[in-house]
Amino acid sequence: MKTTMNVKHVLLVGLCLCGTAAMAQPTLKQAGKYAQTITPADLKKHLTIVASAEMEGRETATPGEYKAAAYIIEQMKAIGLQPGNNGQWTQSYNVYRDSLTEASLEVNGSKLNLYKDFSATTANYNSHMSFGEVVYVNMEDSLWKNNKVDVSGRLVLVRMKAPAAGAGGRGFFGGPAMVVGQLQAKGAAAVLVLGDRINDGKEPVMSGMTVVKDPARQGINFFSVSDAAAAQLLGADAATEKGGKLQSKNIKASVHFSYHEKQITLVSNNILGFLEGTDKKDEFLVVTGHYDHIGRRGDIINYGADDDGSGTVSVLELAEAFVKAKAEGKGPRRSILFMTVSGEEKGLWGSAHYGNNPVYPLEKTTANLNIDMIGRTDTVYESKKDSALYVYLVGEDKLSSDLPGVSVLANKNLKMVLDGRYNDPLDKSRIYFRSDHYNFAKHGVPILFYFDGIHRDYHRPTDTVDKIEFELMAKRAQLVFLTAWEIANRNEMLKRDKPLPATALTR
Incomplete structure (x- = not known):
């Protein structure tokens, strides 16, 4: 009787230990291995296609947009994501x-x-x-x-x-x-x-x-x-x-x-790829970049390599890194939606459509990480060779007191300059309102926006792939990945303990 009870006790303890091991949380230390899979070569491979002449500048609701959408869907399938909109890869809206x-x-x-x-x-x-x-x-x-x-x-x-x-x-x-x-x-x-x-x-x-x-x-x-x-x-x-x-x-x-x-009447599309989480799969992290640009004017193509081809292909590379982690038993606890949106250049249309018609509950969306232009050096930093490893962070001290700590933690080994000069909603450039993160922030979702600043080829035909600094771009994308990893694997969703800036309420 006593011996039998001890065996049962040992078996029960063993089963508990196995269960604990199976549910071990992915750590930020483990994330470095997968962050390194985001490489300059892979980013360049994708961007050479997304910002090619064949895509015609990717203007909203044009053949160029549809070609780019088809490429993104093809890559999401190859990576191993699932369609993110109730079995569909697209969320469509009329223009x-x-x-x-x-x-x-x-x-x-x-x-x-x-x-x-x-x-x-x-x-x-x-x-x-x-x-x-x-x-x-x-x-x-x-x-x-x-x-x-x-x-x-x-x-x-x-x-x-x-x-x-x-x-x-x-x-x-x-x-x-x-x-x-x-x-x-x-x-x-x-x-x-x-x-x-x-x-x-x-x-x-x-x-x-x-x-x-x-x-x-x-x-x-x-x-x-x-x-x-x-x-x-x-x-x-x-x-x-x-x-x-x-x-x-x-x-x-x-x-x-x-x-x-x-x-x-025409149709434009957001592209949604989904990776299911583990024990917190009913909570969500959304990673975005806009794949539209300003198109062509006659024979002149606005390629949009940085704006926002850089963000678009970074979303793909982040997704691939997370899928690799999941295949090795270190998948994110929360589900992640990797979404490339259209209509940003027209007035943030695609993200506004998602914000008003969310596929996943916004109250269960822990954060939006938005990537819009991370492939270049702007006019502020181009003469600062000793500190060129920078990225502008926008929104990290708004809506959630948790976010600044997450950014510092994610940046511990990368040692990038995290510049907040555009973070003030009163800044004359109004960057806080000018990309797709805003359509999450106004619904109360904590946001982080990654941005390289305004460079000399902004919104010009000369925003081309040959101008992209892929080593720098890869470091920035790795920072977004490490931040996403930390947010997706936290015990709790990010706090929502700060109000939307008052100036945003008038928008």
Whole structure:
């Protein structure tokens, strides 16, 4: 009897020990082996394809996007991920492309020539308007800055200020749309924009704003007009205005315009690859990068190697490293969604669609790690050879007090410079709001955004694979992997003990 009981006791202890060993938690020390599988050679292999001429700049809802999506899905299958949207690899959403059918503009009885004297953007809506007065607005003068110019219900003439060198543009965050948005907020009925390019009688290659997310958008109509056309409104003040010295004023003039377009429905896709966790599989970590870019303009391709080909291929490499770990019995405790989103350059459309239609509960999503541009050195660091091993971290001290400690731990052996200069939501660059992490943060999900800064080829055809610093890029991707490993294997989800920055609430 006593002997039998001892055998049972030994067997029970043995079984407990075996069970404990089977459930041993993956440690950050073990992660280093798998982080090293993220190599410059593998990143280059993928990026050479994603940022190739064949992908045509990957503009949202174009053949280029669809080609890139097919490649990403093919690679996710090969890696060993599972389809992440209820058996599907894609999460689709509608977008809309406008096609101009007719536009006319008449000033003081003189009909202007489309694409020579003025151009029309397909951000407009079908309308016919007449005005007997124009408000000229100088956004640099004291009258405008002190809110002494009434534009409510009126036609506005305004000069588009040239962007600073190297500033680039980013969807609705810059360009004429921003100026028009400010005037719309003041109640303007329509806008004539000076200083934008007119194509000397030729129909332009359409810009990246020709696809819209909301077919019933409530904007105001605007036309770009040449200096010669504007002179018919300004008269003797034309030279003073061109010199930037004309004050805001009302101008008596007769202006009539009409605009008509047709609209077609297109489809864009987020790509979702899923790796199931172990004992915490009903909690989730989401790793994102946007695979769209700004496409082609005629024969000129904007390759988007850094923006955001670098993030896209890093997501693939992170996924492969985690799958290898799982195959060796060290898979993540939490499930991980590896998602490449579309529509970022148009206004964060893909991530917004996921945030509003999450496949996995956001309240069970411990964090979003977003990778957008990690392959280059920016203008700040290019002269700092001794500290070029850097990455900008955005959002780590927002929403969760746990995140800063995780970043420091993950960086212990890599010893990268973790630069937080863009972390302030009040920073004039507004980086906190300008990539897909924002559509998780606004739903309360803690986020970390990895970013290399603004370089000289940002949003230009020269953002090409040959400019990528793959050794540096691999180190940054390894940092994201180690951070993901720690977050996916913690005992508890990240705390949500900090509010969304107040400035974000107005967005």
